Amino acid sequence: MSTLPVPPMFDAEFQAKLALLIAWRRDVRRFRHEGVPQATLDHLLDLVQLSPSVGNSQPWRIVSVTQKARRAAIRANFEQTNAAALHAYSGERAALYARLKLSGLDDAPVHWAVFCDHATRQGDGLGMATMPETLDASVSGMIATLWLAARAQGLGLGWVSILDPLAATAALEVPPSWKLIAYLCIGWPQEEHSDPELVRYRWQNRTHAGRQVLER
Amino acid sequence: MSTLPVPPMFDAEFQAKLALLIAWRRDVRRFRHEGVPQATLDHLLDLVQLSPSVGNSQPWRIVSVTQKARRAAIRANFEQTNAAALHAYSGERAALYARLKLSGLDDAPVHWAVFCDHATRQGDGLGMATMPETLDASVSGMIATLWLAARAQGLGLGWVSILDPLAATAALEVPPSWKLIAYLCIGWPQEEHSDPELVRYRWQNRTHAGRQVLER
Numbered sequence: 426m427s428t429l430p431v432p433p434m435f436d437a438e439f440q441a442k443l444a445l446l447i448a449w450r451r452d453v454r455r456f457r458h459e460g461v462p463q464a465t466l467d468h469l470l471d472l473v474q475l476s477p478s479v480g481n482s483q484p485w486r487i488v489s490v491t492q493k494a495r496r497a498a499i500r501a502n503f504e505q506t507n508a509a510a511l512h513a514y515s516g517e518r519a520a521l522y523a524r525l526k527l528s529g530l531d532d533a534p535v536h537w538a539v540f541c542d543h544a545t546r547q548g549d550g551l552g553m554a555t556m557p558e559t560l561d562a563s564v565s566g567m568i569a570t571l572w573l574a575a576r577a578q579g580l581g582l583g584w585v586s587i588l589d590p591l592a593a594t595a596a597l598e599v600p601p602s603w604k605l606i607a608y609l610c611i612g613w614p615q616e617e618h619s620d621p622e623l624v625r626y627r628w629q630n631r632t633h634a635g636r637q638v639l640e641r
Numbered sequence: 642m643s644t645l646p647v648p649p650m651f652d653a654e655f656q657a658k659l660a661l662l663i664a665w666r667r668d669v670r671r672f673r674h675e676g677v678p679q680a681t682l683d684h685l686l687d688l689v690q691l692s693p694s695v696g697n698s699q700p701w702r703i704v705s706v707t708q709k710a711r712r713a714a715i716r717a718n719f720e721q722t723n724a725a726a727l728h729a730y731s732g733e734r735a736a737l738y739a740r741l742k743l744s745g746l747d748d749a750p751v752h753w754a755v756f757c758d759h760a761t762r763q764g765d766g767l768g769m770a771t772m773p774e775t776l777d778a779s780v781s782g783m784i785a786t787l788w789l790a791a792r793a794q795g796l797g798l799g800w801v802s803i804l805d806p807l808a809a810t811a812a813l814e815v816p817p818s819w820k821l822i823a824y825l826c827i828g829w830p831q832e833e834h835s836d837p838e839l840v841r842y843r844w845q846n847r848t849h850a851g852r853q854v855l856e857r
Contacts, residue, residue, distance in 0.1 A: 432833035433661040435793040443659070443793050445649045447691050447786060474852055475663050477788060479802060481837050481845040488855045495857050510770045518765070527768075538857075548845050549734070552743075554726045556802040558777070562822065565778040566785035567851075570663060572693060573789070577651040577659050586695060586772040597857050606778065617648035621697050629697040629764050635783075636690055639704045641711050641754075641813050 449619055450572055453581030456532040456612035461580065466535065466611075469574050476570045478563035480548025485564045485606075488597050490536040498596040499538075499588070499608065500530050507587045525626055528585045533610035538593065539568060544602030564606045571609075581614030665835055666788055669797030672748040672828035677796065682751065682827075685790050692786045694779035696764025701780045701822075704813050706752040714812040715754075715804070715824065716746050723803045741842055744801045749826030754809065755784060760818030780822045787825075797830030 435443075470487070478484060490496055507527060514522050530536070541564040553559055568584070575582050590605040623629045651659075686703070694700060706712055723743060730738050746752070757780040769775055784800070791798045806821040839845045 430835050432835075433658070433665055435658070435662060435795070439655070439658050439662075440793050442649070442651070442655050443662070443790060444688055446651060446655075446659070447688055447790065449649060450691075450693065452693055470852060470854065472660055472663055474847070474849075475666075476785065477666065477668055477800065479800075481839040481847065483848060483851040485851045486855070487851070488857050490857050492857060506771050510767075513766060513770065522767070525767075542850075545850070547848060547850065548839075550729060551726075551738070551741075551839070551844065552802040554729065554803070555722050555805050559800075559802045559823075561774070561778070562781035562784075565781035566788075568778075569692065569782035569785035570789070572782075573786070574659060574663065577656050579651070584693065584695075584775075586768040586775045587770070589771050599855065599857075607775075619646050619648075623697040623764075623767070628767065631690070631697065632699060632763060633690075634758075634761065634763065635699040635701045635703070636686060638686065639702070639815065641704050641706050641708060641815075 446573055446577055449617065450576045451581065451618055451621065453583045453614045454526045454529040454622065455615040456529045456581060456610065457615055458532060458534065459613055460534045461612060465578055469571060472574050473567050473571045476567040479553055479559040480551035482545055482548030482560060482563060484542045484545050484560050485567045486540040486542050486603055488538040488540065488599060490538055490597065495596055496536060499593060502588050502592050502596065503528055503530055503585060506589055510587060521628060525628060527587055529583045529610040530585065533612040535611035537609040537611060538597055538605060539564060539607045539609060540599060540603035541606050542603055561604065561606060568607055575611060579613065580611060583610040585610060662789055662793055665833065666792045667797065667834055667837065669799045669830045670742045670745040670838065671831040672745045672797060672826065673831055674748060674750065675829055676750045677828060681794055685787060688790050689783050689787045692783040695769055695775040696767035698761055698764030698776060698779060700758045700761050700776050701783045702756040702758050702819055704754040704756065704815060706754055706813065711812055712752060715809060718804050718808050718812065719744055719746055719801060722805055726803060737844060741844060743803055745799045745826040746801065749828040751827035753825040753827060754813055754821060755780060755823045755825060756815060756819035757822050758819055777820065777822060784823055791827060795829065796827060799826040801826060
């Protein structure tokens with residue numbers, strides 16, 4: 426006879442700490458050089474397997490990028506893409522963009538490229554017939570879960586999207602059905618902040634546009 | 642002179658409880674009828690504004706669907722889409738699909754349609770030049786954050802993707818630049834489980850495909 430596990434209770438103290446975790450999660454670009462223990466990474470990897478996914482497809486695929494040549498290729502890709510992006514701005518805005526630190530590629534000890542496997546049969550198509558984009562969405566949700574779990578361990582995570590995704594994918598030699606969702610820098614943050622770097626450096630304030638609920 | 646806030650410490654006890662939260666988050670389709678206090682929803686809405694977003698774009702837009710006629714339109718959309726989806730399976734698999742409960746639309750007291758505003762200027766394009774899909778990804782990440790925060794309050798959340806997204810969008814009369822990312826059912830769950838319903842009803846087991854890290 427099997428015993429049912431008892432659902433955990435999440436009390437007010439935990440809820441308050443979770444709110445602090447969400448508030449103090451940051452997109453980190455300034456890392457210390459110290460490595461991250463493999464046991465910590467393994468714990469995070471185990472945990473995020475429990476993230477939601479459409480049809481229980483678990484379509485995320487993680488590549489740990491450690492080889493010097495591949496890191497250099499990603500670094501060059503970022504430099505080139507970032508230089509091109511800068512050209513979209515002019516005047517003060519261009520000057521500000523140029524001053525922003527937009528990746529921690531040089532210092533982060535851990536680089537994870539996160540893909541979505543578009544060829545997975547797992548889930549058998551359930552929930553994907555009319556909204557196939559939910560497969561990619563599942564990977565994005567996993568990354569959000571990872572972000573919080575990493576922060577709870579004191580780890581910073583930065584999502585680098587200033588990349589040519591096809592070139593980055595080619596540089597990493599992954600199966601052809603894998604689509605790049607995110608390139609993540611992970612490590613111990615140099616600083617802790619309660620406000621986003623893009624707010625602090627006056628690129629983009631928080632607004633209330635997303636807080637207004639439309640009634641229908 | 643302003644005082645810097647002190648970064649919170651997340652100890653082993655919190656980390657363990659967070660792991661439990663991630664493990665016990667479920668895609669809920671079986672809801673009790675009782676309503677959810679507005680204060681609880683407001684707390685969640687405030688909290689998820691702190692989710693990560695590309696360029697700090699905060700592109701999520703939430704529609705609370707309460708009108709009977711609109712809920713009926715979404716319900717009919719689901720029925721039709723689900724019947725069509727069933728036709729993709731045959732034999733035992735079709736019989737199993739037909740037995741699955743795939744939405745809590747009838748019972749969930751709260752329906753939130755979550756959109757991504759593709760016309761937002763917020764973030765000023767930063768991080769979106771070569772990977773514009775990160776705007777949608779930001780919304781998916783917000784939903785993952787909401788899912789955990791809701792579960793910490795004892796609330797269940799179910800993501801319904803068995804919908805014709807354009808018809809659902811039309812039924813809700815939102816600005817034309819809004820793209821439907823998810824239709825969420827929220828309420829108090831009838832049951833608590835540590836395993837996904839799709840595992841329990843033998844549609845899709847968990848596997849280790851997403852746990853294997855490729856070294857590059």
